[in-house]
Amino acid sequence: MELTAEERSMAAGDAGEGVRRAIAYQMQVGRFFGAQRMVPITNAHMMGDIEVLGDAGLAFLEEMRLLGARARVPITTNARCIDFDWAERLGQDPGECAKERKVIATLQAMDIMTTDTCINYQTLYQPHLGERVAWGDTGTCIYANSVFGARTNFESGPAALAAAVTGRVPEYGFQLDRHRRGSFVVDVAGARLDDLADWGALGRIIGEYRQSYYAVPVITGIARVPTADELKHLGCALASYGSMAMFHMPGVTPEAPSVEAACGGTAPGTPALVVDDAAIRGVYASYRTAGPEARLVVFSGPQLSLFEIKRLSELFAGRRVAAGSSVFVTSSNGVISAARRLGYLAPLEEAGVAVLEGVCFYILQNLSQMREANGWSTLVSNSAKIVNIIGAHRFRTVLRRTEICVEVACTGRLPDSSM
Amino acid sequence: MGQTAQPGGDACYVTCRSGAESGVTGSTPILTIALQRGFGPVVEGEALVSEEGFSPRYDLDRWSGLITKPGHKLEGASIKDRVCFFPTAKGGIAAGWAFNDIRAKGIAPKAFIFGVTNPVMVQGAILAEIPITEGWDQDPREVIRTGDWVRVDPERGVIELLRRA
Structure with missing residues (x-):
């Protein structure tokens, strides 16, 4: 790979050990994909929460902080696994909650903006045509490449962090015209x-x-x-x-x-x-469930925009979530603050819908245990992504249109031939 | 063959782990598959051959190492210490951290062998220093069965079948 003088200096450790490790890692990834050079980026977006980091990931972040790693381009964070206001009610583990607070503090100490949203492209930053960024999760990447014409590969947590620390990415995949x-x-x-x-x-x-x-x-x-x-x-x-x-x-x-x-x-x-x-x-018609009973309805994965929350608010107005059912909505701090101010949250909360902030349902800490404790079996959602991604937690999932999801929420049953 | 990235002593993103534990033998291969590109040291292990793609988020219980997604073609199988063959990658940004996490928990596979992968799998495997390869000249599903003993050499770009199950 051809490196600029500045990149060679980073690789030599002149900018500190944190930067040296980050660029060395990027060079290994770049070599795998045959990248010829590094290219500068303007923005990064990373996933980093205790559910996916594990203790090893937290230790890694703490080490990078101690080695002096700091973001040199703006970097925001994806949805996390705990909304601290809900952790106790959801039966999430206090030890993991404490670790999540450590994760947040460690990221902030590296000048990472803990925005906790997977819809940064709707709420935080809209790169322009040809602008190079380093984003993950995958929903943020495909929106950036397709709708904005910006350029990013799927950048996982360690890769997006490295990109923010060095201000660049190896040029491969969707950074190149030929793959677009x-x-x-x-x-x-x-x-x-x-x-x-x-x-x-x-x-x-x-x-x-x-x-x-x-x-x-x-x-x-x-x-x-x-x-x-x-x-x-x-x-x-x-x-x-x-x-x-x-x-x-x-x-x-x-x-x-x-x-x-x-x-x-x-x-x-x-x-x-x-x-x-x-x-x-x-x-x-492709979803198979044990019966018509459906006690969990989720509007999440990706987090909802203000427009989605407004529509749900209208659909739930004057109705109630069925006794014995649970309904979740998740979004970002910004969207939820606006929704509250505009009066969209009250009808949801009065109906018994749980509105969680800064999280996404499928990454919630302790989700498998939560499923067992609540006896949830079938999960119904209007998000095709979440009905796919949540499988490892052993849910039976069903995709339905938004209005049907609201019906299921208020009755506890999947209507016959509902589509 | 192909581009190869080696984990070097001073290149580790994570503080370097102690040396390889591959237990490589000198047997003569029964057959060889050529790979497009790879990362990591030579390893040997029991093959786990999947008809279906893989994501650590969608399919794997990251506390036990078992594939738990209902209906996955390998549901119930463990990836621990296996050389895992997957035709494709699914999703998913989680692998970047998840491979490092499962390695620390002692439930990592010996290697990931993908037909087509995505950058997240590669970024995650390099962070965790788990060998990973992409592309093959012969579909392993046609010639290697779960339980067979194989050797992976990412630098030479080959998989060698050493013993039948």
Whole structure:
């Protein structure tokens, strides 16, 4: 790899041991992918919470802090695993809560902004066309690459931290033009895509069709201008089911003025995949549960925007969560503060919905134990991502449209043939 | 063959762990698979061959090392000390920390062998100093079975089948 004088100096340890370790690690990752050089970034976003760090990860962060590692570009944090106001009620482990506080303090000591949100692209920072960033989780990456035309690979916690500490990333993958070209065309003209869950279902169909980080679908036939929340649910599902980091939508996304342009100038053949209403219905029909009872409904993964919270607030107004059921909404501090001020939270709280701040449901500390203690078996959500990602905790999951999710929340049952 | 990144003595991101514990033998391979690229030292171990992709977040109980996602084709299997073959990576940003965590808990695999991986798996494996490779000239699912004994040489870019189960 060709290094600049400054990078050679970092690698020699002139900027301290924390920087030296960070750039050495980045060079190893870059070498794996055949990167030729490092490129500067303007912004980083990292995952770092005790549920995924474990004791080893916390020790690593403390060591990096002691070695003088500090962010040299702004870096924000993803959703975490504990909302301290809810920890006791949710039966989360006090020892792990104490460690989570240590994680937060350690990150802050390295000048990391602990924003605790997985929708930074909606609430905190919107990079422009061609801007290089180092983001994770995957939902943030695919939104940055696709909707903003910014450039990032999936940067896991240690990689995003290293990027912030050195101010650069190795140039491979989606930092390079050649990986950003569309690789297959999907025609969705026959799908109405009315609800956020429909967009997630579309993401599942495309993601499962071609499960590869380097597959870039070009989605054509969109009937109307999609909203940011719709593209969010689509992107999160593509990243979750397909491990995909980018999509094009001609006329909508900035690197796709046309299908041909999205494909790098070559005229595409016939669509590789056609998705219509029947295919979307097929997704809803694919879930198997033990019976109609459904005692857990989750609106999370990704955190909700203010617009999503407003809609839920309207749907829950004057209703009550069924006795014996649990319903969760998660979002960021910023969104929840605004929702409270605007009066959107009161109807949710009066209905018995738990509104958690700064967390995402699937990463909650002690989730498996929580599931057992509450006797939760079936989880219903309008997020295609969360019904996929939560599997290791042994939930039976069901994707349903938003209005159906609210019905399930207030009745404790999945309606027959609900789609 | 391919690009190789070696964990070097002074390159460790985590404070360096004590030397490799691979227990490499000198047997002659029954067959060899060529790899596209890899990281890490030579290791040997029992193969765990998956028909399905993998994510430590989606599929793995990160306290026991068991694959627990209902319906995963390897549900109930342990990845501990295995050479794990997965056609694809799923998701997921968690691997970056999770591989280091499972290594510290003593439930890490010997190596990850992917058909197509994503950067998170690579970033996580390098942090944890677990060998990882990507790409193969022959699908392992056709020639290697769970329980077979294999050697992984990321630098030479080869998997060698040493013993049948």
